Amino acid sequence: MRALAWHGKHDVRVDTVDDPEILNPRDAIIKVTSTAICGSDLHLYDGYIPTMQAGDILGHEFMGEVVEVGPKSTLKKGQRVVVPFTIACGSCYHCGKHQYSACDNGLPADNQDIAQEAYGQPMSGLFGYSHMTGGYSGGQAEYVRVPFSDTGPIVVPDGVEDETVLFLSDILPTGWMAAENAQIEPGDTVAVWGCGPVGLFAVQSAFLMGAERVIAIDHFPRRLELARRFGAETINFEETATYEALMLMTGGIGPDAVIDAVGLEAHGFFVDNVVDQIKASTFLGTDRTHVIRQAIHACRKGGRVSMPAVYGGFVDKFPLGAFMEKGLTLKTGQTHVQHYMPGLLNAILEGEIDTTFLISHTLGLEDAPQGYKMFHDNQNEVTKVVLKPGLALAAE
Amino acid sequence: MGETLESRPRDGAPPSTSKHAGAAVDAATDALVEPRGDTLVGQAVTINRPRAELFAYWRDLTQLATFMENVERIDLLSAKQSHWVVKAPGGTTVEWTATITEERDGELIAWASDPGAEVPNSGRVEFSDVGPRGTVVTATILYDPPGGTIGKLIAKMFQREPAIQARRDLRRFKQLMETGEIATGARNRRLQDEGKN
Numbered sequence: 001m002r003a004l005a006w007h008g009k010h011d012v013r014v015d016t017v018d019d020p021e022i023l024n025p026r027d028a029i030i031k032v033t034s035t036a037i038c039g040s041d042l043h044l045y046d047g048y049i050p051t052m053q054a055g056d057i058l059g060h061e062f063m064g065e066v067v068e069v070g071p072k073s074t075l076k077k078g079q080r081v082v083v084p085f086t087i088a089c090g091s092c093y094h095c096g097k098h099q100y101s102a103c104d105n106g107l108p109a110d111n112q113d114i115a116q117e118a119y120g121q122p123m124s125g126l127f128g129y130s131h132m133t134g135g136y137s138g139g140q141a142e143y144v145r146v147p148f149s150d151t152g153p154i155v156v157p158d159g160v161e162d163e164t165v166l167f168l169s170d171i172l173p174t175g176w177m178a179a180e181n182a183q184i185e186p187g188d189t190v191a192v193w194g195c196g197p198v199g200l201f202a203v204q205s206a207f208l209m210g211a212e213r214v215i216a217i218d219h220f221p222r223r224l225e226l227a228r229r230f231g232a233e234t235i236n237f238e239e240t241a242t243y244e245a246l247m248l249m250t251g252g253i254g255p256d257a258v259i260d261a262v263g264l265e266a267h268g269f270f271v272d273n274v275v276d277q278i279k280a281s282t283f284l285g286t287d288r289t290h291v292i293r294q295a296i297h298a299c300r301k302g303g304r305v306s307m308p309a310v311y312g313g314f315v316d317k318f319p320l321g322a323f324m325e326k327g328l329t330l331k332t333g334q335t336h337v338q339h340y341m342p343g344l345l346n347a348i349l350e351g352e353i354d355t356t357f358l359i360s361h362t363l364g365l366e367d368a369p370q371g372y373k374m375f376h377d378n379q380n381e382v383t384k385v386v387l388k389p390g391l392a393l394a395a396e
Numbered sequence: 397m398g399e400t401l402e403s404r405p406r407d408g409a410p411p412s413t414s415k416h417a418g419a420a421v422d423a424a425t426d427a428l429v430e431p432r433g434d435t436l437v438g439q440a441v442t443i444n445r446p447r448a449e450l451f452a453y454w455r456d457l458t459q460l461a462t463f464m465e466n467v468e469r470i471d472l473l474s475a476k477q478s479h480w481v482v483k484a485p486g487g488t489t490v491e492w493t494a495t496i497t498e499e500r501d502g503e504l505i506a507w508a509s510d511p512g513a514e515v516p517n518s519g520r521v522e523f524s525d526v527g528p529r530g531t532v533v534t535a536t537i538l539y540d541p542p543g544g545t546i547g548k549l550i551a552k553m554f555q556r557e558p559a560i561q562a563r564r565d566l567r568r569f570k571q572l573m574e575t576g577e578i579a580t581g582a583r584n585r586r587l588q589d590e591g592k593n
Contacts, residue, residue, distance in 0.1 A: 017583075018583075018584060018586065019584065020583045020584055021583070021584040021585055023580055023582060023584070023585065023588060024577040024578075024579075024580065025576060025577055026575070026576070026577060057583075072576065072577075089571075089574065089575045089579075090575075091444065091574045091575050092444055092570075092574050092575075093442070093444050093529055093530070096444070104570065104574070105570065105571045105574055105575050105579055106579065107579065108578075108579045108580055108581050109564040109565075109567035109568045109571065109578070109579070110564055111581065112564075112567060113560075113563075113564075125579070125581070131581070134579075134581040135581035135582075135592070136581045137581075137583040145583055145584070147579065147580075148575070
């Protein structure tokens with residue numbers, strides 16, 4: 001099959017590799033019809049993520065048609081499914097509590113060592129995201145082996161376009177969980193840092209959960225425009241002093257809830273470790289944690305901090321004093337995708353949530369390297385790249 | 397030498413987590429019927445399945461090779477005696493015969509290697525209920541590393557060190573019992589056979 005493989009920093013190629021096979025009873029093989037490049041894929045592209053190996057197949061946002069099933073899979077050939085990026089077993093204690101991203105069994109036993117050392121306990125597996133998350137081949141490919149196919153993938157009805165449901169795989173549930181973690185009460189003002197896909201879905205979700213006002217903060221005009229389209233007020237932090245603006249806009253109180261949808265942008269583990277190392281060796285300051293500091297600083301007393309943004313290691317200058325004195329609450333975590341998929345599929349089918357607005361570019365799989373470069377170089381215009389293995393090479 | 401747990405304040409933590417290795421080995425030795433070995437490994441895992449089911453799977457010793465990656469083969473010699481063939485660093489194997497020294501149905505299996513074992517070892521596996529979370533399986537293993545400390549270092553380099561192995565084996569046991577399969581990140585049979593995860 002053809003698949004987008006990582007070969008090193010800024011070097012991804014579409015290679016011919018051998019096909020996936022059913023290995024375990026609960027496996028299924030999916031023929032990919034649509035897959036997206038995630039902001040977090042850019043961390044792999046930039047070479048920030050350790051435990052990558054040349055030839056690793058990327059991609060954790062994908063959907064397609066079931067073409068083969070193991071004896072314990074509950075899927076049927078021919079069904080269309082969206083696959084969650086978190087690989088969770090559905091049978092352990094954490095899955096029983098719907099804490100799917102904390103699944104005990106999604107990671108192969110040997111691969112659990114790194115996370116156990118770094119975090120104390122290992123987390124779930126992820127598709128296409130280095131060997132410390134399991135070494136699973138990802139979805140930017142013609143075919144994918146999907147483990148635990150009886151508990152992860154959600155079947156979508158025929159006649160629904162891929163584009164309307166593809167983002168159930170990651171960014172929509174992530175934005176939704178971000179808003180849920182902000183524990184929004186009717187009448188609240190919610191501030192969202194970062195108008196990437198997760199931030200934009202958090203804006204939509206916050207309004208659906210009863211927020212009266214949402215204030216979106218970014219520096220890309222095109223992304224702020226998308227936030228405005230969903231009813232958010234906007235702050236361009238390159239033009240405006242963010243804290244001062246938030247205080248004036250909220251009558252001196254501060255937002256009731258704040259959401260950091262920037263961080264290291266998405267599912268990158270260890271990135272700030274790397275940055276900290278660079279900082280330590282060069283004596284340069286780092287601004288990486290600026291957003292979470294500013295969010296805590298601006299948040300009203302007794303307010304809530306939601307952090308869908310991913311941090312991997314240690315951070316400097318975390319404002320623990322402000323956090324304690326103001327009595328804030330922080331909720332965070334990798335997304336429990338499987339928990340949110342059914343409700344959000346319903347919301348999409350009912351027309352309550354729009355997802356297609358995000359897609360700025362659609363390319364064939366063969367054009368994936370170009371897609372990475374475009375996304376990397378122009379985050380203002382390129383909001384989301386969808387790859388279609390069935391699409392012929394773009395005529396150039 | 398001469399360091400015992402009696403000579404210092406004792407807490408309630410498992411002996412294998414003690415900072416005083418000699419005393420810990422002594423304590424573990426006291427707990428075993430026929431101690432063999434001087435290096436102590438302790439690992440525990442919580443498995444979301446009934447105690448009786450886990451015990452029954454484990455007691456059928458030949459099945460252990462399913463999730464114990466380094467175990468090539470286990471042959472039953474009698475109800476209490478088994479012969480083990482285990483992978484060692486450098487593509488070699490080590491073998492021993494072990495005897496079950498104590499057994500309480502659904503609760504505990506203790507064993508010791510017979511005299512003449514290449515890697516003298518002994519230990520116990522305990523199963524205890526933890527309510528709705530299922531069962532805690534605790535393995536305590538005493539062994540004599542082949543080649544002493546140097547041998548242990550070499551084994552660690554090749555990831556055949558018993559502490560690492562026991563941790564991974566218990567994870568695989570948990571996966572098998574909870575999900576019915578052992579997770580692999582491999583894409584297909586070829587990569588799986590090559591050990592690519």
